[in-house]
Amino acid sequence: MSQQCAQVAKKASSILACIKNSTASRTREVIVPLYSALVRPHLKYCVQFWAPHYKRDIEVLERVQRRATKLVKGLEHKSDEERLRELGLFSLETRRLRGDLIALYNYLKEVVAREAVESPSLEVFKRRLDEVLRDMV
Secondary structure, eight states: OOHHHHHHHHHHHHHHHHHHHHOSOOOHHHHHHHIIIIIHHHHHHIIIIIOOOSHHHHHHHHHHHHHHHHTSTTOTTSOHHHHHHHHTOOOHHHHHHHHHHHHHHHHHHHHSOHHHHTOSSHHHHHHHHHHHHHHHO
């Protein structure tokens, strides 16, 4: 496991423990905003910046999010996927993919001609993209 991910997970876990010990209510209206504002930014930063590739790194970060979602009353015994779905959250890995796709969209929108972005097929897209990139070099 990378040292960066371990440090981030430890920091996020300690913040989550503070939330757990200092809040009387376990409703989603209390837990989700606290998690989103105080814990998730640490996890998101690690996932977006260091882009963990090792399963153990991803697992240690996801474990913190699973612990947070289990704090919500009534969701303790549901599966990870069900808890995330009911809370309107994504796994950290899915959030990273989403961020990458948004960045790609913005890049393509700014750099690539509209015809390439709105291609009817992948092959047409590749051909048009190659034309645009050739002009850039």
